Amino acid sequence: MIKIKDIYIAHEKGLEPVAPIAKEAIEEVMSCFPAFKEAYPITVLGNWESEHLRTASDGKLLLEAYESTNWYIGQAAQQAISDGRASGIKLNNRKIKVNGQISIDSLYDNLSRDPYAKRIPQIQILLTKHDLYGTQSNGRLLNFCLGVSKEDAFSIVSTARFIRPDGVFDQEGFKTVVMHEFGHAIGLTREGRINTYEQLGPHCADENCIMQQRLDGDFSDITRRRLIFKAHDLPPICPDCITEGEKFFRRSLAKALIRDFNIRNR
Ligand SMILES: [Zn+2]
Ligand SMILES: [Zn+2]
Numbered sequence: 001m002i003k004i005k006d007i008y009i010a011h012e013k014g015l016e017p018v019a020p021i022a023k024e025a026i027e028e029v030m031s032c033f034p035a036f037k038e039a040y041p042i043t044v045l046g047n048w049e050s051e052h053l054r055t056a057s058d059g060k061l062l063l064e065a066y067e068s069t070n071w072y073i074g075q076a077a078q079q080a081i082s083d084g085r086a087s088g089i090k091l092n093n094r095k096i097k098v099n100g101q102i103s104i105d106s107l108y109d110n111l112s113r114d115p116y117a118k119r120i121p122q123i124q125i126l127l128t129k130h131d132l133y134g135t136q137s138n139g140r141l142l143n144f145c146l147g148v149s150k151e152d153a154f155s156i157v158s159t160a161r162f163i164r165p166d167g168v169f170d171q172e173g174f175k176t177v178v179m180h181e182f183g184h185a186i187g188l189t190r191e192g193r194i195n196t197y198e199q200l201g202p203h204c205a206d207e208n209c210i211m212q213q214r215l216d217g218d219f220s221d222i223t224r225r226r227l228i229f230k231a232h233d234l235p236p237i238c239p240d241c242i243t244e245g246e247k248f249f250r251r252s253l254a255k256a257l258i259r260d261f262n263i264r265n266r
Contacts, residue, residue, distance in 0.1 A: 004039040004249075004256040006120065010048040010069045011127035012096065018159055019044045021171055022125060025178035029186070032235045032242055036249040039256075040123075045069075050116075070096055072110050073128060079103035085133055104134035104148050104156060111154045121256070123185050124154040125178070131160035136200060146177045146217060149184035152252065157181050176210055176223040179236055183211050187248040188241040195240045206238035 007026060009019050023042055030037050049068040056062050063071045077098040080086035086100030107126065111117070117124065132145050147157035157178050162170040183189070188211050189202045196202045204211035208225045226236045235242065 001036070001039045001253075002256060002260060003041065004036070004121070004252050006122045007040050007042040007125065008045050008048075008122050009042065009125045009127065010045045012069060012073055012129055013047045015127050015129055015159060016046065018127060018169070018174070019046065021175060022127060022157070022178045025175040026125065026182050028175075028236060029179050029182050032237055033245055033249055036253070039249075039253065066110070066113075066115055069126070072107055072126065073098075073102065073130070075110055076102035076104070076106040076128075077130070079106040080133070083133075098130055100131075101133045101144070102128065102130040104132040104145055107132075107156050108134075108148055108150065111156070112150060114154075117153065121259070123152065123182075125182065126154060126156045127159060128156065129159050132156070132158045144217070146219070147181040149181045151185060151187045151190065152248075153185065155181035155185045172227060173219055173223050176219050176226055176236075179226075180210050180219070180222075183237060183241065183245075186245055188237060188244050190244060190248075193240070193244050195238075204238060204241055206240065209238035209241055210236045211238070211241050 009022055011019055023044060026042055030040060047069055053064060053067050054062045063074055065071060073096050074089070077086055077089045077096065080098070080100055080102045081089060083103060086098050086102065088099045090097040111124065111126065114124070132147070134142055134145050134148065136142055144161065146161055147155060149155040159174060162174040164170055189196050189204055191202055193202070195205045197205050199213040199215060203213040206212070208229060210222055210226055212222055214222070229236065237245070
């Protein structure tokens, strides 16, 4: 099969140990669609910077628009400061320090305009260690969110809420949310599908499926169910989600074939 799209995992500095966990999560969802696994190679880009990034005379990195993961995070931090959600931002070379949350709306808008994504077909998974806040589709501001996705384009996931009070990282909880967000990116709960309900966007009504959304945003029960299913060699998503995903991948394959045909005949 041809390559349909790359899946790129990019993250802030410091999340290096978490990137392989996110990759595993995506591989686990992709294993529900064995026919399309090879068509979506997964690459960890790390704390991504383009080759166009320049350094100022004082050695500081110039954060040019769209040219690094840090630029996206910096924009989201600046938005948070003007929304009163964060108090300070320090950009020292390749590190960003923000006191408070960062704006998921800013990340969403900027990723939607990503010029690289327009040139290189991709689904980007952006991981941030900062806590996120954002606006619901009805205009209400959310205190926090774990992530958000745009179909066939990207997922954004924060690790902030998975650090337990004892400092231990809740690896399985984080994995569930990465899978869930990636599930949105591959259209598992798209509008008009059967067996869905509206809770911060359409979600799956199957009580043992990771594409559910609890009102309080708690994924611990969903994670527990996922792990029991996994122990019995059952997939993290339900049959309805698998059917919808297969439709998504067939549509994507058809679009990729048209794209490649057009490129050859240009
Ligand atoms: Zn969701
Ligand atoms: Zn489902």
